[in-house]
Amino acid sequence: MMPSVVWLCIGWVFASVGVACLPIRKQFVPAGILLLAAPVLIVMIGLQFGWIFALLGLAAFISMFRNPLRYLAARLRGENPELPR
Known part of the structure; x- marks a missing residue:
């Protein structure tokens, strides 16, 4: 039987795919939630495995969320970067 952290990670991946299908302006809130949840999952992965x-999970996280x-x-840094329309 797979540990529960694996199921949480699988759910996070499916949620990320769902958010990626949204228009860019509607991605901010759900992507922010996923952005905050990822470090928690990475720590759980580290503790369990x-x-x-x-x-490896951190490298994948940075790769996926490089633009945010x-x-x-x-x-x-105090800059005001432009948001996509």
């Missing part, structure tokens, strides 16, 4: 798998992470980094 080891930190090598957590690092760039936007947040620009906002933290």
Whole structure:
């Protein structure tokens, strides 16, 4: 039987695919929730399966959310990046 963290991760992936199908302006709130949930899942993966798998999950997370992470980094630097229409 698969551990529950695996089922949570599978659900997160399906939710991400669903959000990706939305128009860009409607993605902000659900993508923000997924963005906040991902580090929690990555830590759970690290605790249950080891930190090598957590690092792989972190690499996948950064790859998937590279544009929102760039936007947040620009906002933290005090810049005002342009949002897509």
